[in-house]
Amino acid sequence: MSKFPGAVGVGSVLEQPRVRVRPEPGNGCTVVCSGDFDMDTVGxxxxxxxRQAPDAEVLVLDVSGVSFADSTFLSVLVRLNQERRLRLAGLLPEQLLRLSEMTGVLAVFEIGAATEPG
Structure with a gap:
């Protein structure tokens, strides 16, 4: 129970983040993310x-399973997008969508449908 009544998220249990890298034909990779990502877990x-997809020219980041993402997650996405072609797949988590809109970076991302399980 939270020491701060009415505080959103305080004392709540975060969903363990998971990242799975899947090579794709050609020179691409799909990275499937799930769970909660914040400054402690975005690493x-x-x-x-x-490390697992350093040479991928195209990186598809499936965010359909991400339940929470903060500004540090967004920062990693911006960096990856500057380094290579990045496509976000799946519905963006609400916090990430709002943050992307407020900071004006939503327009720089290529966004598509969720990836097929593989």
């Missing part, structure tokens, strides 16, 4: 993209 996404 998992950065590590997976930088």
């Amino acid at each position: 998992l996404l950065a590590y997976a993209c930088d």
Whole structure:
């Protein structure tokens, strides 16, 4: 129980983040994310993209399973988008969508349908 009555998210249990990298034909990779990503856990996404898909020219990031994403997650997406072609797949989490709209970066992302399980 939260020490701060009425505080949203305080004392709540975060959903463990998961990142799975799947090579695709050609020179691309699909990165499937799920769970909650914040400043303490976003390193998992950065590590997976930088270490497990360093040479992928096209990176498809399936965010359909992400239940929470904050500005640090958005920051990683912006960096990845600057380094190579990035396509976001699936519905963007509400917080990430709002943050992307407020900061004006939503328009720089290529957004498509969720990826097929594989």
